[in-house]
Amino acid sequence: MSITIEGQQIDTPKGGSIAEAFQQALSKKQLKRAVVARCNGNLLDLSAPVPDVCAELTPVYADSEEGLDIIRHSASHLMAEAVKKLFPTVKVTIGPSVDNGFYYDFDYERPFTPEDLEAIEAEMTRSVGADKPFSRREMSAQEAKDLFAAQGEDYKLEIIDDLGADHVSIYTHGEFTDLCRGPHVPRTGVLGAVKLLSVAGAYWRGDEKNKQLQRIYGTAWADPKSLKKYLNQLEEARKRDHRKLGTQLDLFSVHEEIGGGMIVWHPKGALVRTILEDFERKEHLKRGYELVQGPLILKRELWEKSGHYDNYRENMYFTEIDEQAYGIKPMNCLSHMLIYKSRIRSYRDMPQRYFELGLVHRHEKSGVLHGLMRVRSFTQDDAHLLCRPDQVQDEIVTLIGFIRDIMDLFGFQYRLELSTRPEKSIGSDADWDRATEALRGALEAAGLEYRVNEGDGAFYGPKIDVHLVDALERSWQCGTIQCDFTLPERFDLVYVGEDGARHRPVMIHRTILGSIERFLGILIEHYAGAFPVWLAPVQARVLTVTDAQKEHAEGVRAALAARGIRVEADLRNEKLGYKVREAQLDKVPYMLVVGDKEVEAGAVNVRWRDGDDPGLMTIEEAAGLILSAAMAPFERGGMRYSFSTTF
């Protein structure tokens, strides 16, 4: 037997496996490339014992993203096969691989139930056991259309038409044939670690106006061990879900009676918020911003003038009194512009930087609400920069540095995206070019990696978005820098130039954290609820061993509180072990134990929540330890900062 790979003919050794043949004939890199790019039944003669082949190919797949992609894509074919077998009237559509798994969209007369999923998974397992080869065939588009028409697979016909290619390829394993570019695993036997996860609705071609299909999600790995590891990881990630921790740590709640997407902050959560907000105010003041504040509701006519009434009305809340309609603000820019307009601005006054922790309300669709991440009432750390055109570039460079400082402080990995001019947009080409280049130039100057989303900008200008990732690796937009050409026009904002003439300023909308709610949600997951000392709502808790130390403990608490430490005392009649356990579950950074020994020494015994045990120290030493831990993140690099933790 011989096979051909990358134009090279290879003889399979007697009694040896295919993979062995590869390894003899090709370098490891070639082998990987061959398997990854060309794996299918046509190119592999699988007369060798299958378990050998699978066992030897598995590491090749597991080794690379491409390999895992192929496994997942092949798994989706297996799933489609199983679904068609169990539900013969189903129509298949598309089934790609995605991060960590795959899905396939089906059109079927009734919803799939969890029991259906089990049956489908069982059928897939049978198919894996049967170890059928995958084979590839190329044919003319018309031939393929006839083939799928005969099966009643209308969606495939549409896809072939849309491809616009003369020839297409199909893959077959067992009885199931699918339109597919490939590649696939050589045999179904390779897919020993597949699990179906959930069923969801999805629109055909992602368009809300099209028919809604049923999407089954699954995950697939090179081997059962990897699958198990992935499922465990998911489980671990769920433990740090901010919604779960929000309840456990008594930070916030949501109430049916109040309405969806509205957060109620409990004392500890509100305290963390306040610390974060206070930090931001100080950071902004330090960087040349001015703090401003506007009302929550503004006359409807103003929203008409700004264009929000026409473009954003369905997301806005309205109220009315004495026959005057008001819009509840979904963003903060309008009052900021009125501040700008409240007097004549000289070119010398530029840029104006207005910062507001602005509470906004947006009536998001009910289905998109998600814990703290997507809510209807939230606070933006919003600022508007009104600058001369020649200042735009510098302002954006400074802004990117600001964002980087803050993200580094929290230890976040983040992704930057530059979105350019969309088809429907306003403003001149020159304006767009200049603004887009300013954004791009600033990213380049900062030496940061970024992705470009062509045509994904707002209709009023290009933007840079900062994306953070939650515990389950879902990405959320946080910071944003947006250039705006419309509002300065609509509101006729001007400044008097050196030449004495009136000029149009450029407006930059920007946030650093995005929304306080969303950012806190991500922070909770990032730290798994164990906030750094400067943010922790309770920084230290004094624990008594017996009732006899109540007085001393109260003295310790008062002494630390006087130093600006957020401290509480647990004087309850409980065993020390019990109190330690509770403090640990509350993720309090420092536990200060006082028993008879400590009373006598006028000291405390310190325990850090991570298990570290610095031991006996004086009250002054303990206070110094806690305060320096609170300050530590600000000592780094350019973030040297006189931050007070006092409240």
Add this chain to the structure above:
RNA sequence: GCCCACGUAGCUCAGUCGGUAGAGCACAUCCUUGGUAAGGAUGAGGUCAUCGGUUCAAGUCCGAUCGUGGGCUCCA
């Protein structure tokens, strides 16, 4: 908004075939004064999300509404 699932004590969850409500933690009282992740006893706590329907009988079956979750779409 759409598809699917879910909603039982403050929290986490049981509740079989439709026969009138359970546990652990938390809370209260008492006992216990115990040195680094749960000491013991007793007790209180529920319009089973809401509204309507089927039934002799509904936490359980059906419908609607509200809310939550997984997705889709959207995201100035």
